[in-house]
Amino acid sequence: MNLRHKFLLLLALTAAAPALMTGLLIRREMEDQLAQALTEQHQRTAHGEAQHVALYVRAVAERLAEPLSMPDTLPREAPEAEAWLTARYASQERLRRVGLFDARGQMTAAISTGSREAPGGGRALLTPQEAEDFQRRTQALLAGAPTGRPYLFSEPYLSAVHLRPTVLVAGRAPSGQGPSLVAELSLEELSHRLSTTSQAGSRLFLLDGAGRLLLDGSTGAGGPPVPFQATAFTRQAGTFHYEEGGRPWLAAFSPVPELGWMAVAARPHEASFASLGGLSPATPWLVALVVTGGLALALFTFRSMGQSLAQLAQGARQLAQGNLQHRIALGRKDELGDLADAFNEMGRSLENAHRELVHVNGKLLEQVEEQTRDLKQTQEQLLRSQRLVAVGDLAAGMAHEMNTPLSVITANLQLLLAESPEDAPERPMLSAAHRQALRMAEIIRELRALEARQRGEMAPVDLHPVVERAVEARIQELDTAGVHVVCRFHAGQALVLGDGKALDDVFHRLLGNALSAMEGRPERRITLATYVIGRQAVRVELSDTGRGIPREHLDRLFNPFFTTKQQWSDKGLSLAVCHRVIEVHGGKISIQSDEGVGTTVTIELPMAPAAQRTAG
DSSP states (O other): OOHHHHHHHHHHHOOOHHHHHHHHHHHHHHHHHHHHHHHHHHHHHHHHHHHHHHHHHHHHHHHHHGGGGSGGGSOOSHHHHHHHHHHHHTTOTTEEEEEEEOTTSOEEEEEEOTTOOOTTSSOOBOOHHHHHHHHHHHHHHHHTOOTTOSEEEOOOEEOTTTOOEEEEEEEEOTTSSSOEEEEEEEOHHHHHHHHHHOOTTOEEEEEOTTSOEEEEOOOSSSOSOOOOOGGGOOSSOEEEEEEETTEEEEEEEEEOTTTOOEEEEEEEHHHHTTGGGGGOOOOGGGGGGOOGGGHHHHHHHHHHHHHHHHHHHHHHHHHHTTOTTOOOOOOOOSHHHHHHHHHHHHHHHHHHHHHHHHHHHHHHHHHHHHHHHHHHHHHHHHHHHHHHHHHHHHHHHHHHHHHHHHHHHHHHHHHHHHHSOTTOTTHHHHHHHHHHHHHHHHHHHHHHTTOTTOOOOOEEEEHHHHHHHHHHHTHHHHHHHTOEEEEEOOSSOOEEEEOHHHHHHHHHHHHHHHHHHTTTOSOOEEEEEEEEETTTEEEEEEEEOSOOOOGGGGGGTTSTTOOOOOOTTOOSOHHHHHHHHHHHTTOEEEEEEETTTEEEEEEEEEBOOHHHHHHO
C-alpha cells in the first residue's frame, strides 16, 4: 500500500482534523528544509563550476605569461618567432591561434595550433583574413587593459574558422610595457565538461557578462535556456526562479572570478520536489467519512512520516555541509522510500563529480609545479652561462695584460736557473718561483678556454673516435691506477656539429676527474655509453665508481674556481671549461652523484643536420 492509499484510509477512518493539520505543518516544514538544502547544494555546484572555469582559463594565461618574465630572450624576427611559437604551442589542442605582439600591440608572428597543419607541411600560419581579425581583436583587448595586470581576458565570441565559443587570453610582461603573448582559447572542453557533469534532469550553463547564454551543458530535452538579462544578477552568488517552456525552474548562480561570467546550476521545480507532491492533502470531503477509531492509526502514521522527512532533511543538510558520503536508509516501499533512493543517487553523483574535480585540480597543480621547476632550471642555466661569459671576458683581458710580463718573468727565471750552480743556496727559491710562474701561465690558459669566441671550425664530428682518443690518451694512467674502462657505443656513427679538438679536451678532462675520484676505491670502473635520441641529439654518459660528490656541492660544480679536491694544484676550472664548450656547441651537461657510490656525467649534443652528415 503506497502513501496516498494510506492517507485515503486514514481520512476515511478518522475525524482527527488536528492530527491532519499537524501532519501538513510537518510536511511544510520538511519541504522548506529540503528546499533550503537543495538550494545550498545548487549554489555549491555553481560555485564549483565557476572556480573550475576560472582555473581553466587562468592556467592558460599563466602559461602564456611565463616566458614574458624574461622578455630579452624572446625572438625579434618573424621567422624565429614563428618557430618559437610552434615549438611551444603547436600541440595545444585547446588553443586555436597564438601570436606574439610587441609593446605597441603590433603582431610580430602568429600560428594556428592544435590539429591544424599548413599545406605541404611545416608551421600552420594564419590566412590574411585570420591575421587581420586576430590583430583587430588583440589591439582592442590591449588598448583597454589596465596597467600592471599580468594577463587579460576578452569578451567571448564565435571563432572565425570553427564558429565555436572562444575567448582571447593575453599574457603580458611584468612591467605591463613589454611584449604580449595572445592565444585564442576554445571553450569546447568546458562545454563538454558541463554536459558530462550535468545530472539527469538538471542543467549547467555559463552566461557571459551581458547575461547571454555562452555554454550549455544540458543533456535533457527542451532546448537551451533563454538569454537572461545582466540586470538579473549581482556580482555575488545567489538564487533565482525562472520559467522555460511553461515550467518553473530553481537555479543558483555564482560569478566566475576575473572573467565576469556566471555559472548557473538549474533544476525543474517539480523534479526537486516530485516525491513530496505525493504528500498533498486529500480532498476535504473525505474528512466527513472518517471515524473516531482511526485517530490512533493517524497519529502513528504521521509520526512515522515525520521521522522519515526529518531523516531526508538531515541528509540534505549533510550534503549542503560537504558530507557527500552521507546516505539515507528508510526501509520504506512508498514515495518516501523512492525519495530516499533518489537522494542517495544524487549524493553518489555529487561525490563522483567532486572526486573528478579534485583529480583535475591535482593534475593542474602538478602541471604548474612541473612548469615552475622547468623555469627554475632555465633561470639557473642562464645565470651560470652569464657567469661563465663574464669570466671568459675577464680571461681575455687578463691574458692580454699578463702574458707579456709573465713571459718575461719566466724567461728570466729560466736564465737564472741555467746560470746558477746546482749547489747554489738561491737555486731552490728560483725553482719554486719558476714553478709558480708556469702554474700562473697554465691558469691563464684555462681561463681563456672559458671565452666563447675561442673555438675551432664547426664541422660534423663522430663522437665515438673522440671518446676513444681521450681514453687512449690516458690509457697509461688508467692501467697504472687499475681502472677498468667499459665502452658501450650506439651502433653506427654518432655525428654532431662541433669542434673536434674542443670536444676531445672535454672528454680528456672528464676522464681525469673520474680517475682522481677513484683513488683509494676498492672498485675502479669507468663506463662510457652513447645513445641517439630520436635522430635529434646524441647523449654521452660517463659513469665512475668513485667516492661521489656531497649533495650540497652539486649546484656549484660548474662555478669557476670551485673544487672538492684537496690538492693544491687543482684550479677548479675543469668543469667550468667543459660546461662552456658544451654550451657553445648548443648542448647540455649535467651531473648526478651519490656520495660513496659514484658519479655520472651526462652530455647531450644536437646531431649534425642531415645535409652536413651526408657531406661529411
